[in-house]
Amino acid sequence: MDLTGWLEFFVEGLATQLAEVKLRGEFAIRRDVLVNAHRLNPRQAQAVEHVLEHGRIDIRTFEALCPESPRRTLQRDLAQMEAMGLLTREGGTNKAAYTPSGKW
Numbered sequence: 794m795d796l797t798g799w800l801e802f803f804v805e806g807l808a809t810q811l812a813e814v815k816l817r818g819e820f821a822i823r824r825d826v827l828v829n830a831h832r833l834n835p836r837q838a839q840a841v842e843h844v845l846e847h848g849r850i851d852i853r854t855f856e857a858l859c860p861e862s863p864r865r866t867l868q869r870d871l872a873q874m875e876a877m878g879l880l881t882r883e884g885g886t887n888k889a890a891y892t893p894s895g896k897w
Contacts, residue, residue, distance in 0.1 A: 851890045
């Protein structure tokens with residue numbers, strides 16, 4: 794009985810799963826390092842997680858992530874992260890979007 798085909802299939806699946814676990818682990822570590830190193834509050838931590846996943850965040854998206862927080866508080870959170878050098882602001886006041894800066 795030749796199990797070579799099945800064994801190759803199994804090993805390829807295992808390699809794929811290991812690569813996914815590695816990416817998720819790197820994501821979690823990067824998020825935790827940023828949050829702890831800069832003492833970010835829970836809202837800012839959510840923003841960092843969103844930026845890591847999607848590459849950017851704007852105030853409307855941040856409001857959807859944190860509906861219990863006033864818009865002004867969220868704007869202040871984004872401005873603080875920009876002042877820390879974590880985010881770079883792109884666009885005008887109404888269309889501002891924040892992307893990761895060089896510290897990521």
